[in-house]
Amino acid sequence: MTSMVGATALRAGLAEPLGCVTELPELASPALPGLGELVFGGHDISDITLEKKVENLVAAGVLPARPAAAVADKLDELQRELRPVPTAATQLETARLIAQDIDDFRRRRGLERVVVVNVSSTEPAPVPHPAFSSLDHLRSAMASSAVLPPSSLYAYAAFSAGCPFVDFTPSTGARLPALIALAAEAGLPYAGHDGKTGETLVKSVLAPMFALRHLRVRTWAGTNLLGGGDGANLADPAARAAKSGSKQRVLKETLGYQPQGSSHIEYVDDIGDFKTAWDLITFSGFLGTQMRMEFTWHGCDSALAAPLILDLARLTAAAHAAGRTGPLTELAFFFKDPLGDVPHGLADQWARLAAFVRGLSDV
Amino acid sequence: MTSMVGATALRAGLAEPLGCVTELPELASPALPGLGELVFGGHDISDITLEKKVENLVAAGVLPARPAAAVADKLDELQRELRPVPTAATQLETARLIAQDIDDFRRRRGLERVVVVNVSSTEPAPVPHPAFSSLDHLRSAMASSAVLPPSSLYAYAAFSAGCPFVDFTPSTGARLPALIALAAEAGLPYAGHDGKTGETLVKSVLAPMFALRHLRVRTWAGTNLLGGGDGANLADPAARAAKSGSKQRVLKETLGYQPQGSSHIEYVDDIGDFKTAWDLITFSGFLGTQMRMEFTWHGCDSALAAPLILDLARLTAAAHAAGRTGPLTELAFFFKDPLGDVPHGLADQWARLAAFVRGLSDV
Amino acid sequence: MTSMVGATALRAGLAEPLGCVTELPELASPALPGLGELVFGGHDISDITLEKKVENLVAAGVLPARPAAAVADKLDELQRELRPVPTAATQLETARLIAQDIDDFRRRRGLERVVVVNVSSTEPAPVPHPAFSSLDHLRSAMASSAVLPPSSLYAYAAFSAGCPFVDFTPSTGARLPALIALAAEAGLPYAGHDGKTGETLVKSVLAPMFALRHLRVRTWAGTNLLGGGDGANLADPAARAAKSGSKQRVLKETLGYQPQGSSHIEYVDDIGDFKTAWDLITFSGFLGTQMRMEFTWHGCDSALAAPLILDLARLTAAAHAAGRTGPLTELAFFFKDPLGDVPHGLADQWARLAAFVRGLSDV
Amino acid sequence: MTSMVGATALRAGLAEPLGCVTELPELASPALPGLGELVFGGHDISDITLEKKVENLVAAGVLPARPAAAVADKLDELQRELRPVPTAATQLETARLIAQDIDDFRRRRGLERVVVVNVSSTEPAPVPHPAFSSLDHLRSAMASSAVLPPSSLYAYAAFSAGCPFVDFTPSTGARLPALIALAAEAGLPYAGHDGKTGETLVKSVLAPMFALRHLRVRTWAGTNLLGGGDGANLADPAARAAKSGSKQRVLKETLGYQPQGSSHIEYVDDIGDFKTAWDLITFSGFLGTQMRMEFTWHGCDSALAAPLILDLARLTAAAHAAGRTGPLTELAFFFKDPLGDVPHGLADQWARLAAFVRGLSDV
């Protein structure tokens, strides 16, 4: 939502594109659609209007009053493209309706392509089901029971509609053999998982620092205090488990071992969208000397996530246009839990991202 | 001093080489002399014995008691190679005596080469002098007056003795046109400035993180509380000015602009060698949202610096052996204020260092 | 300024009196004038209008938009009572004009009494002058040269107009023998110095904690980053010296000794009125074990100071009404550098304040 | 254990009595037994020798090497008075054996009185049992089944042996109607619960600060990282629940309402006995302005607890000597979860403690 409002404000020249990685000179490329060329639509189970949401964000200090006011007259137009999630008797039929919606949107707005981005609430991990491993079995199962978690249903619908799929959440999404097969069949790229916006972003530069300096990290323990919708949802232990898993991977992958300590998430309504994370790192150096570092990160989740969603839409659209299929592992820079066997240090991820963008314009 | 004791302990298998970057598998190279092949000697104006210094470090919790005890019987041998700084009527003559000492040491111990590393107290910036710009003028000036600051005198002596020179301090060292000419004439490499061990190390990964994410850093203000010899010396405003300059460069170079705020240094005797640095960073993201981060670094300066000195000795020796001359800009990874027009982000510096080491063994 | 706007908002029932100590049930007393009975006026050398100042505070996030809007129509009325500082040929004459202004204000608004509160920029300590020690000498000196710093000039004028004087700044104010004599002569009370709103407030509860637990504080070092007018003014080393002095007294007084470390103040424009202070405390416990604590305080100076100014006006007015004269040492609770030989721990100061208020209504 | 070793070291003049509250001049009283008069004994289920424990504490940096070495020859004597917990067929019989042990100890060492202090691992809350409410029922139940949790069994045994009982843990201890009746019957005093050594100590001064300044605390969320035996035991959710409860009470009691956020405990083996706690506090001030504070506490639990145990032994012995019976509510200063309807702010608790000590010598 912040992405839509923000893109509208950027287009109107009301703000600088801070936080938009694809607006850095190093990633400028004719292959990327312009920020001004993006058109937004979506499905949500909530019926809170955009107007109300903007009002809330302004009150919370997330959205400055000025750009919010300036886009007020564009909200109606945006709102028209926001739909309730279709419901049907079977998941197969629901998926068909969602795909239909997407296709109508593409046609109605005269778009070259649509990128589907999942930004809905984190789901608990689904109970494994035999139908997950084959597309045929999956289709039969979907015809009779609600076998897929919502994120995977959306991935199915996106691929069915010929659209690339990006998962900004830690949910399952396209990560099922049957869906990977569907993407391959349809010749579509996909990306994920779980936007890297706060504590994990910092980890992805600090962990390599310790590794490159040959310092042994003994403990890395963190606490995330957050309110907002995501926080409320993560108060559910099952959803939280999915998220905490995402957050710890970077240490193991970057250091080569798992330090002690875990990443704790706590819901505090009053904190709202301004998350506070605190991490303690203890480490050993020369001759075993014990040292320590702590950091506090006080970031606004929406303001950090929204521009990345614009980036991912642009990059994935360009990848699609360039004929890329399968997992877009070069987008690891954006994710806590990236697809593929990729580097987890931010600098290496950046190098791969930059090469990817250069490759797009070579096509 | 911690380097010598530590290398002795490592050699005896009493500790892991934590903090030694050249012991990481990625930098393993036959071109580097083994840690066990290093032999130590030095000049100091203080006459505190090694035994006393080790005792102090153990009491301060910097040196664990076990390795300290284990090397006790090696201290005599190390002590024999530590000399008071020679004094003579003119700087030219002093330099000759220092060079003589170095040469004697090389011969006596049957060494292939000697790398001179400056780890003496930070000096104030010297008053500019016309003789700095030409080797001939410098030699005439040195024959009559004390024109060079000590660090540059040592660089002069090192080059005269045919030795590469590494400056681990923010002092002037080899950074005078006359000395650069001398190094060129003698075909010698040199490296510097100011070992990157604490707050600046963290800056060199966090600043690129903000830059790569297109987040605008508004304020970056820091406080360093430190005791120990370096702290006491930095209580002198002139010495501190040299140091603070070193510490801020990374922001300008990595971000492309200078955020508000400065880096404050305060001497607190009780803190000892365990420096505590605190930094506050405020930054703007999408639509101008204001966010903040703070970190506290609680590191033991000696334990962080000592292994780097071993690394620099090995790398510079190998560069010398490979015929490298002039500034070793590829060693920027180790310095707060690196020589040359080089990247200041740690990851880029690492890539250059790794390529440098690979290049050495290709020779 | 925030006090005036705030009091207006409180009166209109637009906000709760948070931060107002005299609104706590424990201090409720018929002897105190009601918040709604206060009437504001003042002198300032700046001619920025109230409207502009409110606008700035709202933009900075200090003043919420709602109460600001609600008092918009009251600003004119407030503005009318704000005057430029009168200027005359001699300080004696200037003081007369200021006293006249105060007297006119009292009459025009039909007030029982006026409390003069100094909230102007921190001054450097004045050069000592012989006339400071006697009222007669002072008057002669004022007739010919500008011998008093502004804060003391205002104290002189206040006392001349028969008004109690409160100094919310670390400036000299009434702290000169000649002015103390004047207050005594006029039978007036006065209070000060330097409102306790942030780091020092925290110190005044943490330092007693260490003392009561018999823990020895070794280092207490702090950094204050602040912007705003006060910050800009404190960028001047002479003004800063006055302030830092105020901030350290509490440790000596509460602990009985002065730990190592100082309190550093740095001006960072971007930080604005939201000051960030960081303190490191190291301490020794049983058998000499070394421990540490750090805290970060992120407070809005205006929001912390404004309600205290209302408190001080009410309390000082009541003291005046009750016939109190001389230093109001029972108001130490409010000050970094309180008058008299008083406790510096917050809890003890609170006990004295509560007793003082009870005493007022006994009268 | 640290108490015993420490008291021995203090007696030998090897250390200052830092952390011992009863050594402050304000609490000096002839009514208190001297530190040098205390004699130690105890029961533990572990059979790790004192020598080994001292060795571990020195290695962990908790006990400085010097006092540890100096008391080495006293360890045997101390060890002789440490016993395994007696085991018998019924709890009634076990209690009798424990009481017997205590009585033998008193006689053997020629002591005036013995104070029993529970410092064993935190227990989960027991399942309520009807026998808890009457001493007669309890005795019958104890004759056939293990109805009491260990802490309450020790309280029973202590009272049976005519000894006051202090509970330094959050376990049940004497807090059962049947045991309260037993203490009354025997005319004995008791104290508790849960020594206040770290985060809660800080809360007990910061929470009153916010209250006295009329600032509304919105969130108070904390994380405690700790290793050691207590940490390992608290990794058990049931034990942790007992502890977290203790830690939150102070906020409700001091502020008058419960802010959002909880107190999280995480076991990190590597952290050892040096606990790190981090707390975030958000609060509202004048006109609703949002502010925040954070603190990190890095304390050594043993070094903080040991002197308090000496204090409690002295104070409780003196209370017993003075004929005090029932809950010693004046000792709230020492506890996270104090007995009785008492103030939770540290300063008020101190005032009551000081009055209590003065009262003792008046007797």
Ligand SMILES: NC(=O)c1ccc[n+]([C@@H]2O[C@H](COP(=O)([O-])OP(=O)(O)OC[C@H]3O[C@@H](n4cnc5c(N)ncnc54)[C@H](O)[C@@H]3O)[C@@H](O)[C@H]2O)c1
């Ligand atoms: N905001 C960030 O910074 C950030 C960063 C990384 C990852 N994420 C992830 O993005 C997701 C969204 O986060 P958020 O902060 O925007 O949360 P949010 O609670 O504010 O928004 C989630 C939205 O998803 C909708 N929704 C829930 N279930 C749905 C369904 N089955 N179908 C369609 N819509 C549904 C909700 O109605 C709500 O509008 C979470 O998984 C979160 O972990 C967010």
Ligand SMILES: NC(=O)c1ccc[n+]([C@@H]2O[C@H](COP(=O)([O-])OP(=O)(O)OC[C@H]3O[C@@H](n4cnc5c(N)ncnc54)[C@H](O)[C@@H]3O)[C@@H](O)[C@H]2O)c1
């Ligand atoms: N230790 C670190 O972590 C670290 C990191 C980066 C840079 N540095 C730099 O390294 C230098 C040394 O730091 P340190 O912490 O070891 O300081 P230190 O005070 O412990 O040691 C400095 C030594 O230099 C000797 N010395 C002073 N003047 C001399 C001279 N003219 N000739 C010969 N010897 C002389 C002193 O006697 C002393 O033994 C400083 O410039 C410091 O800024 C240190």
Ligand SMILES: NC(=O)c1ccc[n+]([C@@H]2O[C@H](COP(=O)([O-])OP(=O)(O)OC[C@H]3O[C@@H](n4cnc5c(N)ncnc54)[C@H](O)[C@@H]3O)[C@@H](O)[C@H]2O)c1
């Ligand atoms: N705001 C706080 O939280 C706080 C807390 C404790 C103490 N103080 C003290 O209060 C004083 C004011 O602080 P502030 O933050 O409001 O500063 P500010 O810079 O915002 O305001 C100072 C005002 O004083 C006016 N001024 C300067 N010199 C004057 C003079 N000679 N006569 C009349 N007016 C004059 C300026 O024009 C300005 O309007 C400072 O001494 C500060 O140290 C403020």
Ligand SMILES: NC(=O)c1ccc[n+]([C@@H]2O[C@H](COP(=O)([O-])OP(=O)(O)OC[C@H]3O[C@@H](n4cnc5c(N)ncnc54)[C@H](O)[C@@H]3O)[C@@H](O)[C@H]2O)c1
């Ligand atoms: N150390 C502190 O700072 C501190 C502060 C407040 C409260 N406490 C409380 O004190 C208690 C002890 O803490 P610690 O850090 O010393 O823990 P610890 O694990 O180091 O020691 C606990 C001891 O109790 C013994 N024990 C366990 N069960 C027993 C039983 N049934 N009978 C006899 N002995 C038994 C264990 O063998 C062990 O020696 C805990 O409840 C803790 O919460 C400790």
Ligand code: NA
């Ligand atoms: Na911190």
Ligand code: NA
């Ligand atoms: Na912090």
